[in-house]
Amino acid sequence: TNQSYSYDDCKGTADWLMAQTAVRPTIGIVCGSGLGGLADMLKDQVVFNYKDIPDFPESTVHGHAGRLVFGTLKGRPCVCMQGRFHQYEGYSIQKITLPMRIFKLLGVQTVILTNAAGGLNEDFKVGDVMIIKDHINMPGMVGFNPLVGSNDNRFGVRFPCMSDAYDKELRQLAMNIAQELGYEDFMKEGVYCVVGGPSFETIAESRLVHRLGADAVGMSTAPEVIVARHCGMRVFALSLITNQSVMDYDSEEKANHEEVLQTGKHRAEQLERLVSTMVTRIEHNNNYA
Ligand SMILES: Nc1nc2ncn(CCNC(CO)CO)c2c(=O)[nH]1
DSSP states (O other), rough: OOOOOOOOHHHHHHHHHHHHHHOOOOOEEEEETTTTGGGGGEEEEEEEGGGGTTTTTOSSSSSSOOEEEEEEEEEEEEEEEOOOGGGTTOOOHHHHHHHHHHHHTOOOOOEEEEEEEESSSOOOOOOOEEEEEEEEEEEHHHHHOOOOOOOOOOTSSSSSOOOOOHHHHHHHHHHHHHHHOOTTTTTEEEEEOOOOSSSSOHHHHHHHHEEEEEEESSSSHHHHHHHHHHHTEEEEEEEEEEEEEESSTOOOOOOHHHHHHHHHHHHHHHHHHHHHHHHHHHHHHHHOO
16 A cells, blocks of 8 residues: 555654653664574663554564664663564554654664675675665655655655765774674675565666665665654664675575575674764764753
8 A cells, every 4th residue: 555654643653652651762763684693682671563553554573573673772762673564574664664753753863774785895794784875765766765745844854855865974983893703804885786585686776776876785775774864863883794785697596585594593693783983983973962
């Protein structure tokens, strides 16, 4: 359904949540495939199953728990989506980005999004972590943009700028922390290209988007980023490279979801350290905002 959610719908859900928990998060975290463990970092958790939250969609993908976890990370109030929504599940693009507007109405100032993605850049290895510096929104180019329809100025302007979507300061902070933690050999930076899915891209599609400048390909994140930036939240996003996209016709490689989840398990512990360290520092900057 192409149901769009009004400001009051979003406010209703945010108010419902705020009536059930005293946690007032300033940081929102979105866990990608196999990265739900990030939510387990939170202390003093207050957990909601998506199906119990008014208007919230339900996760249908293996590896996406379907829980909204409130809590604190080293004392900082956070809210974490353990499982996110994808267009390929059949949800409207407004529905999959609804959580970003609810985050905004909960008081979230910075959103950290993670996803699993296929590596296109030949310098990438499976298990690398790519800090997203920009995205190519393929579905958006043909009209599947989450902001299509009437604009509510209480969220943001009609024509929002996206050239500064991936906060430069947060990307630099992440790189500095990666150096401190000794993660520099698997930390990369690049352009993320979102495709509709659920079929993995063909070899010709991998080569096409790589030629267009993409370093990794996936099926999420860009719509959430557009909505998050529209309503003024800062955005940091990273991709866990879970397989190398097949780029030549005589390769025997075949992308599959199980290897996506498996890679997530191996790298998850370092990602948890990176993200939790970031959260303590980001909160610090917000104090000066
Ligand atoms: N080649 C390739 N490798 C990938 N690893 C993760 N994803 C993101 C899509 N993730 C889906 C299926 O695992 C679940 O949302 C992809 C992708 O789209 N292409």
